[in-house]
Amino acid sequence: xxxxxxxxxxxxxxxxxxxxxxxxxxxxxxxxxxxxxxxxxxxxxxxxxxxxxxxxxxxxxxxxxxxxxxxxxxxxxxxxxxxxxxxxxxxxxxxxxxxxxxxxxxxxxxxxxxxxxxxxxxxxxxxxxxxxxxxxxxxxxxxxxxxxxxxxxxxxxxxxxxxxxxxxxxxxxxxxxxxxxxxxxxxxxxxxxxxxxxxxxxxxxxxxxxxxxxxxxx
Amino acid sequence: xxxxxxxxxxxxxxxxxxxxxxxxxxxxxxxxxxxxxxxxxxxxxxxxxxxxxxxxxxxxxxxxxxxxxxxxxxxxxxxxxxxxxxxxxxxxxxxxxxxxxxxxxxxxxxxxxxxxxxxxxxxxxxxxxxxxxxxxxxxxxxxxxxxxxxxxxxxxxxxxxxxxxxxxxxxxxxxxxxxxxxxxxxxxxx
Numbered sequence: 001x002x003x004x005x006x007x008x009x010x011x012x013x014x015x016x017x018x019x020x021x022x023x024x025x026x027x028x029x030x031x032x033x034x035x036x037x038x039x040x041x042x043x044x045x046x047x048x049x050x051x052x053x054x055x056x057x058x059x060x061x062x063x064x065x066x067x068x069x070x071x072x073x074x075x076x077x078x079x080x081x082x083x084x085x086x087x088x089x090x091x092x093x094x095x096x097x098x099x100x101x102x103x104x105x106x107x108x109x110x111x112x113x114x115x116x117x118x119x120x121x122x123x124x125x126x127x128x129x130x131x132x133x134x135x136x137x138x139x140x141x142x143x144x145x146x147x148x149x150x151x152x153x154x155x156x157x158x159x160x161x162x163x164x165x166x167x168x169x170x171x172x173x174x175x176x177x178x179x180x181x182x183x184x185x186x187x188x189x190x191x192x193x194x195x196x197x198x199x200x201x202x203x204x205x206x207x208x209x210x211x212x213x214x215x216x217x218x
Numbered sequence: 219x220x221x222x223x224x225x226x227x228x229x230x231x232x233x234x235x236x237x238x239x240x241x242x243x244x245x246x247x248x249x250x251x252x253x254x255x256x257x258x259x260x261x262x263x264x265x266x267x268x269x270x271x272x273x274x275x276x277x278x279x280x281x282x283x284x285x286x287x288x289x290x291x292x293x294x295x296x297x298x299x300x301x302x303x304x305x306x307x308x309x310x311x312x313x314x315x316x317x318x319x320x321x322x323x324x325x326x327x328x329x330x331x332x333x334x335x336x337x338x339x340x341x342x343x344x345x346x347x348x349x350x351x352x353x354x355x356x357x358x359x360x361x362x363x364x365x366x367x368x369x370x371x372x373x374x375x376x377x378x379x380x381x382x383x384x385x386x387x388x389x390x391x392x393x394x395x396x397x398x399x400x401x402x403x404x405x406x407x408x
Contacts, residue, residue: 003393004335005400006365009346013261013366016343019253024270028248031274032281152314178314179267 034174122199124162124207126192137213140188144180148217152178155214156185164204166194174210185213230289237285244281251296252277255303257347261362262307264351276306304367308377311355330397337404349399357392364389 126133147153154177161170171189173182189211198207227235227243232250235243255276259269279302287298338346350358359378363369364385369377374385 002365003332005333005338006393008335008338009350009396010366012339012341012343012346013257016257016347017253018257018344020256020270024252025245025248027270028252028274028277032278035278150315176271179265179271 030172034172038174122196124198124209125196127194127196133211136192137188140191141213141215142184142187143215143217144184147178147180147215151217152181153215153217154178154181155212156181157210157212158185158189159208159210160189161206161208162195162197163206164197166197168192168195170208177215181215184215188213229292229295233284233287233289233295236281237287247280248277251280251299254296255299258300258303258367259307260347261350261366262304262311262359264355264358268310272307272310273303275310276303279306300367304363304369305377308359308363311359312378330394330401333397333400333404338400340407341400341403345403349396349403352399353392353395357388357395360385360388361392361396 126136155175156173156177157175159170159172159174160168163169168189171186173185176182195209197204199205227246232243232247236247252273256269256273259272259276260266263269263272276299280299283302287295289295350361353361356378360374363374363377364371371382371385371389374380375382378385380388
């Protein structure tokens with residue numbers, strides 16, 4: 001049975017009209033579009049896994065770039081922003097690191113654009129390549145104390161743009177694990193050494209990278 | 219510039235328009251329900267940033283699932299949205315392993331008298347929010363679900379994967395904690 005005073009608490013709380021900041025609707029919209037993008041990515045992933053190489057050739061560009069995570073399966077997403085900054089091509093890379101053949105070539109599947117529009121020559125690169133990125137992350141990660149204490153772990157997906165001048169911008173969390181791990185992931189990205197910008201038809205282009213950062217406790 | 223004034227949609231119209239992907243309707247639904255949903259999330263999460271996160275997640279679930287919503291009279295949309303909010307908050311707390319196995323504690327006794335309803339009425343809403351937020355997480359969750367959001371012990375037991383007895387026992391502790399907080403607060407203001 002509920003007590004009188006508890007009903008009063010409920011009434012008082014129902015009567016509370018604390019409003020959200022005005023910026024909230026926009027924050028929500030960007031969150032929602034990240035969610036929709038992720039949902040689309042999951043669909044492409046299913047497709048990529050379901051269809052063998054023969055079908056993938058139609059829409060796929062093969063590049064010698066891959067990103068690893070500490071897990072056995074790795075997914076990295078790359079967006080090439082077009083020169084005028086309006087449109088972008090979105091691609092999903094799938095590689096299974098337990099399969100050494102996958103380490104050499106990864107198929108990119110274009111979701112939005114005709115494959116002719118995509119002439120990817122070079123993805124942005126971490127100095128020393130992906131192995132160096134993994135090592136760097138491992139060496140520079142400061143596992144938040146309270147997450148260690150509460151054994152909070154998981155994989156944070158961070159997205160950022162690599163500008164043509166090598167600076168990183170627009171750093172955002174795509175998949176969150178906990179506020180502290182998210183903060184650490186953002187701090188790691190902010191303190192990374194300079195990336196080599198991506199290139200399209202020989203010209204440096206701004207490209208969006210999404211990197212999974214795994215927080216694992218022993 | 220052409221200014222288009224739109225009539226506010228009624229609850230059932232609003233749900234139908236949102237299901238049809240109407241952007242304006244979605245914005246209207248958001249402006250009507252987001253703040254309330256945020257306050258609900260705040261009660262569960264106890265942290266403003268996390269609450270906003272969970273609120274956004276819930277709103278995404280709302281828009282994803284609104285085609286499945288069945289209008290059942292005035293207030294049913296709000297109730298449906300609140301359910302989604304509670305589920306999202308509880309999911310998140312469980313995922314973060316903040317809610318774990320709750321031990322049954324039979325030796326527990328509550329010595330605090332029932333607070334006077336009139337006194338409680340004098341306490342500002344944000345202070346009450348704070349009192350609830352300060353309860354240990356599983357007590358807070360059960361109190362919120364049972365006393366504020368109208369879940370039964372049976373529903374709570376199912377949602378939290380505990381026994382009904384466990385839910386009742388946690389509720390008793392949450393009540394004791396709140397009574398203490400209320401009596402401390404009233405002492406401080408006298």
